[in-house]
Amino acid sequence: MTAPFDLALLAAPARRRGIANDLAVAVPLVLAAAGLAWRWQGMAAALAILAFGVALAAGLAVYRARRFDARWVVRRLDAGRADMEDSTDLLLAAPDALGPLQQLQRARLLARLADETGAALAPAWSGRAIAAAWTAGLVIAAAALLWPAARSGETARPDVAAVPGGPPQLVAQQLRIVPPAYTGLPPRTINGLDARAPVGSRLSWSIEYRPAPGAVVLTLLNGERLQLARRGDTFTLTRGLDRSMLYRIGSGDRGAALPLLHRIDAIRDTPPVIRVLDPERTLTQKTSGQRRWTLNFEASDDYGVAAVARLRVIVTKGEGENISFQERTTTLTGSGPARKRRFSASLDIAALGLTVGNDLVAQLIVTDMREPGPQAVRGPSLILRWPPDQGVQGSGLDGMVKTVLPAYxxxxxxxxxxxxxxxxxxxxxxxxxxxxxxxxxxxxxxxxxxxxxxxxxxxxxxEPSLPTNDAPVAKPKPAAEAPAALPSGHALDDGHDHAPAKSAVFGNAxxxxxxxxxxxxxxxxxxxxxxxxxxxxxxxxxxxxxxxxxxxxxxxxxxxxxxxxxxxxxxxxxxxxxxxxxTGPDLPPIDPARRLTGDRKTLGSPRLAPPPREAGDIDAVPAAAWRALAGSGDVQLGALQRWIDRAGGRVGDPLALAAAIDTVARDPGCRACRDRLRGLLWQALATPPAQVQRRATGDAAGRRYLDALR
Structure with a gap:
């Protein structure tokens, strides 16, 4: 069978024109985006956006060019050339599949397309779209070039405002954080002085002033001062992070404004968490024929669990007070990612020496990868119990075997x-x-x-009755202790309560x-x-x-x-x-002689004593400050800061409270700052104990009545 005519060759010029047309529209926009990235983020960001944008534009252009195929050529030829007589679709079919007239028409079409190259079929250029794209690109590029220059590392809000001819101005600030190696976190650099970092990280400050001051000091909130080393116009300092802190960085020149407080939160490494996957219960009963005990654990940690864990196995032997313990430890190797490892063990019950009536206790011990001092965590104790034999009592009586039942x-x-x-x-x-x-x-x-x-x-x-006709022999009692007559067929020890005997009344139910x-x-x-x-x-x-x-x-x-x-x-x-x-309440009898007499000798005082309050109440200082902050008067901020140091764990976020105290100290008249400190103090105050509210004294007539009773 002869192959059909390849119309796709005629579509090649159209595909090339379509790709070029789309790229001509997209390239200026990609260049404008790369220029903006280079202006504000640096050369690396510009190159990344340029490469990604060009690749994306080329991919979209190639995808859009797929519409220029053989059927598109058929539609273009039928629409643009009258000599094709709307029969171009005959070129898509194999000649052997056509009839005689169709083959004759197909031969005529091929003769007419002998000189066709496809260039005339290509779409026209999108002149308006290309011009608009290049115009927008040039405008964006010019705006990026004419934008005021900003130095590398400068933040949008420096600590000290730029005043010509004034004190040194802060023009750049950077903080580099290098987490501990065991965390697996990469180092990072931020253009600011507030951050969150794991405990043990190395912090490196880089501060630049114009003109350069004589010294730059980092001052912690507790009064500790650290001087930064000078390298030209840049001042640097490196310090380890062991706890969260509030600090200021400023020059020691007189007349300089007080810098703002900055905060660094230290993220502490949490201990690992152990979850038991198998068995489902803490206490497992050994089944008949069971030879091995399978254990599966999952240990997770925020930075990673050590690949090797210990399995502590304890076997109990004996009964009652004569119980002995045999302890041994085996090593398990975990599988899976470091942050969520799985540990499995299959214990040989016979090899461990477990016998009837004893227990086998297993406990997993894992550690994280913190350095120095890994944190070790013990998992829950899993117990495999071999139930004791119930045994058969040797009484010789069928049906008298007493089985051991649970206590519940x-x-x-x-x-x-x-x-x-x-x-x-x-x-x-x-x-x-x-x-x-x-x-x-x-x-x-x-x-x-x-x-x-x-x-x-x-x-x-x-208790079951004896399977014989022998009645139990009762011990004789003295005549003085002989029981009174009881109803027929009953005795004092038959399990029922009986009142003392009395004479029966005939006809009484x-x-x-x-x-x-x-x-x-x-x-x-x-x-x-x-x-x-x-x-x-x-x-x-x-x-x-x-x-x-x-x-x-x-x-x-x-x-x-x-x-x-x-x-x-x-x-x-x-x-x-x-x-x-x-039974009803057993109330004392009422004395009618004392009613309405006003005699209150044996009654307690109706006034409730106020709750005892210690002289050095720790909440007295924040309570006084909370009341003072409602107005515009002075607040004892120094005493409040000392209260924070003494309160310890009672305060949920002591750094936020200390920062609010510092803000009020810098601007005592700031109403919003005082309200924020007041709200934080309200959350830190201890909830007072519930007290009984006194009853209302009533109106004038009621008070006169109560006075008359007194």
Whole structure:
């Protein structure tokens, strides 16, 4: 098959014209932006903007030139040449795919395009856009060149205003910060004197005055003075950063204005943080057949965690007071980035010597890369416990084995969770093991049911009766201590409370109940309203059904009843009338003889004594300053500064408070400065303790009445 005619060759001149046209519009604008960057940011910024702008303009021009393709040529030929007879699209198809008439027409078109080079198809130049772009570029470049010159490193607001013929003028200021090597932060230079830097950084000041003064001094707020070294018209000083500071930099010449305060905040290195990924719980029970214990940790730090950590492993042995500990330490190597490393360990339980009834405790110790003195952090202690064997009591009686239960009652929600987990493990557990665990859950359900049943007056049998017909032998009592006659079938030690015997009255309902039965309408059961009692009884019935299915090794059938019990228990817990006061307040009897007599001998003073206040109250100074700042009077700023030094950690931002004090000292009449200091003092003052407000004395008639009583 013959290839179609390549119309893309005719589009090449148009693509070149389009790229040149776009570059002619974009280049002057890029040059203007580079000129502005060179004027205010230096040659490096200008070259960077120039390279980026030219690359961006060229890329956009090439992308826009993609529109000049073969179909564009077809449209241009059909629109510009009548001899093409609107049939140029025949050149896009292969000759073998055309019919006889189409092939004849295609041959005619090729003969007519024999001398076509494509130059006539190229678009015209965008004269107006090019002229506007070059005009704008020239105007911007001229404005940048004619802008007043600024020296390198000069800030927009020097400390001292430029006054011809006056004291030395600050014309340049720079602060170079070199963080400690362990932080991994690069050095940086700022055109200012306020900064934030890590503790341990090296600070280098570079100050330039015109004319140069005799000396330049850096004065800290605490009075410490450091003189800068002179190199020509530039003064330099290098100092380590150990804590946050407020300072001034100024010349020692007389008549010079007081420089402003500058602040440098020292960022302290925080200790690493350890997070346990596996296991999910601090206490883990050893499972049957488990040979290894897998631990996964994640340690993060603001600058980086050391690649090597220590794993502290402790094995306990013995019981009661005869417990011994075996401690060993292993080394772990972390993986991942320095700021967030992961540590993993797989402990061999048998090799560590863990036995039945003992614990295996693991704790990760990591350090950061601070120099000097890395910070070490201990992670949480993880415990692997090998549960002791329950054992079988050698009493020889079936059903009398007493299992060891936890010291706490299981909640209904926990029973549901354990039952669902047991149902999921059913296929993997032997039948006898499954039955034992299900029966244990039934026992827990029974204990919980009896616990709630006590609120309804249900009886709970604490000890099983003996499986024989032998009755316990009671010790004989002296005649003087012989109990009074009790109702039939009951004794003093049967677990119920009995009042002293009295003669029964024939036909009295309470005497009949006392003689032939028990009453349970006392205690906690009598403190629940009937509606709540109904809900609690339904919950107990659902617990009983759940217990019955669990004891029959059917946790799937017990689950619906357990959910019903949980829902009803929640409704009972949200009831508003469950607990009532059993007895009323025991008030002293009223003496009618003293009423309305005004006798107040045995009564306390109605006046409340003011709260005790120490003589040297630390908040007395800021409180007095806070009140003084509300007006226009003088404030004891020196005493306030000494209070800041004594307050220590009570003040959230002592540097901001000290700077506000300095601002008020420089301009006592500044209302905004006084309000700012007053607001900071209010935040620093301790919250006063709550005091009882005295009652209003009342009107004139009420006061006369109270005076008459006195």
């Amino acid at each position: 009652f299981r909640s209904q929600r926990q029973i549901i969770i354990d039952a669902e987990a047991l149902q999921r493990e059913r296929r993997r557990l032997p039948a006898d093991r499954f039955s034992q665990r299900s029966n244990a859950l039934g026992v827990d359900q029974s204990i919980l049911r009896q616990r709630y049943g006590r609120f309804l007056g249900d009886e709970v049998s604490e 309470s005497d009949v109940l006392a003689e032939f039965g028990h009453t349970h309408a006392e205690g906690d059961a009598n403190l629940i309203d009937p509606e709540t009692r109904t809900l609690l009884r339904q919950a107990l019935d659902a617990m009983f059904e759940s217990e019955r299915n669990l004891r029959q090794s059917a946790p799937d059938q017990a689950r619906p009843h357990a959910y019903v019990a949980l829902r009803l228990i929640k409704q009972v817990q949200e009831a508003t009338r469950i607990y009532l006061a059993r």
